[in-house]
Amino acid sequence: MNKKVWLSLAMLLMTAIVSSLSIGRYAIGLKEVSGILLHAVGVDGYFSTPTIEMQSVFWNIRLPRIIMSFVVGSGISIAGATFQGVFRNPLASPDILGVTFGASFGAALAIVFVTQVTMGIQGCAFIFGILAVLSTYFLGSRSWDKSAAVLVIAGIAVSAVFQAGLSILMYISDPYDQLAKIYFWTMGSFQVASWAKVQITLPIVIIGTALLCIFSWRLNIMTLDEEEALSLGINIFKWRLFYIVISTLIVASAVAAVGSIHWLGLIVPHIARYLVGAEHKRLVPVTAILGGTFLVLMDTMARSILTTEIPISIITSIFGAPFLGYLIISRRGGALEGDRAN
């Protein structure tokens, strides 16, 4: 493990946390944050004692939001890296099996028909996200072809079905409130991040991320040709299912909580590969940390630059898409290396 890289990562993470804690629409800067934290452990006097309002805004609004964005960022990124390995495709993203469109459909269904209660929408999104991936897996396994490519095609089909359903729901929804709500949901937002949401999402994502890190070395072998991997001694079908299940649970809970966040799951693994190489035992944890850090920074921008909230996918797209273009053009390191001509 490259000590320099780890050190820079740690510093980046610290900078991200410190700056995010001290930036926001409410006037709480670094001094005030220190004051609040010290006050919480009973130490006063070093910085001005924070007001009740400041404490409330910090503990109830800002902190859960930062935690949420870190958790969601690392979850989606690590799922992206895992899918890229399992499907042997550098262009795979967590949406490849349909979880995002399934969850969007579920959320829209709840918004239009069932309830405006947040927990109801989240639950419905989660269920349909899982359902979508189940359908994809079921569809793909019916084929005589047991390769991973079939799953990708099944994922495209299932995504299309749920996307059509989503369009129908948007069509019949009340344009005054429901439609706007659905649309905003599909762009992703941490606006409603709260401790309640953190409590639900955090355990699933943390456990899932830990599992993916523990079993990350095996992913190296999953990237080989299927016959090769079998010959080396891995039951690729069982392991493929394992990685898909864990990743889907992570992504479904993340998407159910905050909506769909574009590009992150595709871009962050590539950046991580550029930094530490493609070997998965290193790559997977680095991707998680990097993804969490990036999303924290981007959400700080989303909630602070303007008075209004910017949907997070706009920021991830603005930074993500050009970076992908840069990777393609420069062809350095990472996953897009081809063979040298013989």
Place this chain on the structure above:
Amino acid sequence: MTVQIKSLTAGYGKHPVLHGINMQIGGGKLCALLGHNGSGKTTLMRCINAVLKPLEGKVVVMNKDVAMLSRVQIAKIVSFVPQSSHTAFSFSCLEMILMGGVSRMKMWSAPSRQDRQKAWQICEEVGIADFVLASFNQLSGGQKQLVMLARALYQDAPVMLLDEPNSHLDFGNQHKIMSLVQHIVKQRGFTALITLHDPNLALNYCDEVIMLKQGHIIASGPTELTLNDVNLQGTFGDNIKIDTTSSGVQVVVPRYLSQYT
């Protein structure tokens, strides 16, 4: 007998490629598998390490029926050197070689320092220590083949299958690989089955040969006895014979070229 195959019928879809194959390979032997294109060589290999399920028959390796074994158990006794390998991601050669150890490791493990040292030793033995840290995808065909051979060695399974390792290699490298495999078999007591296109390589390096034609074994046994004109012509067609050079070396040559008639 290390590898025993009984009444094996196998193929893809409804049409079998192999018909009722019966054969055995003894321990510690380097065995060549010869046959024309489409005769079933690769199919046979796939059945031995259970990547392909046979339609009928049994494959027994080290006295165990491979159909009853898990993938991990099979990988502990059979290793496989493919014709070519390509990954979508850029791993170093050392990382590729370390992948060979997966059958010995716990599910949650990653290679330890001892594992790495062992892999290095194998690299030196195979002669690739110079470029082992380079990216695998950037190597030439011959170098890649050596890396995959090193990986199979690292896997440390007593039966080694090599699927046409010579097809992408230049003349010099072909012989280099063959002598390396021969050395490995002698030194470690492995059993190796290697599919070849060039009968000369079988003649020069292999202890035994098995000759396939259209999914049937037409001859098998020690090289000196089995690799003769009759069997060669039965496998590859009329235009082949064994000749002896002026210095006494036996070579397989085409029959109808003017200089050989």
Place this chain on the structure above:
Amino acid sequence: MLKKLATFLSIVLLLVSLTACKQEQAALKDEVADSKSLTFTVTDQLGRQVEVPQDIQRIAALHYLGGYIAFALGQQDKIVDQSFAGKLGKAMASVDDQFAAKSAMPTGSKLNLEHMNSLNPQVVFVYASFDTEQIQQIENAGMKVIAIRGETIEESFEAVRLMAKVLGCEDKGAKYIMACEKLLAMVKDRVGTVSMQQRPKVMFAGPKNVLTVATGEMLQATIAESAGAKNVAAELKGYWSDVSPEQVATWNPDFIFLSSSLDLQDVNSIYDNYQFNTVKAVQEKQVYVFPSNVGWWDFPAPHCILGIVWTAKTLYPEKFADIDMTQVADEFYTEFLGHSFTSMGGKI
């Protein structure tokens, strides 16, 4: 809700079975002759010159603004469709049989040209944001289209005058405007003198949730200003904007009004949400759902005058102690919608 479920299912069925829609033949198709009788030209609020016939007998309103004004001008018998939907439409249908008998006409992307054709209005009133291509389509089918708009109070008065001219009842239009201006003047008298600093801070939220706010360019800003309030989001531009809870805490409004279309959001859920516990409006329990439950008083229409009165009374209870909001609403509704507020189920 049931209707939406049915729509959802029927779209799916349609794709599968290609069932033909039922034809709603209006028997009156032949009645209106394409007479080359007297016409005159007006300019609508999109700047279009439209030639409309004299003595119009059949009109359609594809937006509630047109519906409101048509009722206010006493022309509701001429409307061929249910010109408003939602809560107001339901309330109207429950007290007015004539209204209930008319067919509803969904607008926007769901507009069914053939259906409208079968109802055969002579003039169709649409909102100025209506798709221009669809306007063309309607006119091609032989119906005239007048575009109206009411984003500010003055604009909605313009709409009233325009519609009154088209329908030949300009005196009724003037009467309507005068009644609105009387209420406006009453409010202005009492709160016009309050300086900017002393005005209470108001945040208008909706329609998605409490974190979506009305900007300085919207009607809600006009309502707030006319009622003697200060809109916390006054410097924002454009349509409804999303903000973070932190921003709400920074603004710290004295009053929060939830858009009347947000009836699903319970005021209590805002009081219970700990993320708002630093906000003055929450601490002092000054969060209200904007009225009313029969007809939105915060949407572009002259009826929003009632919203201004209500806002002023809520912000300055002492100055408006003598005003009974229900009575004002009753009088206004009876005069300009044909039924009293309370009879339609209205409650403040």
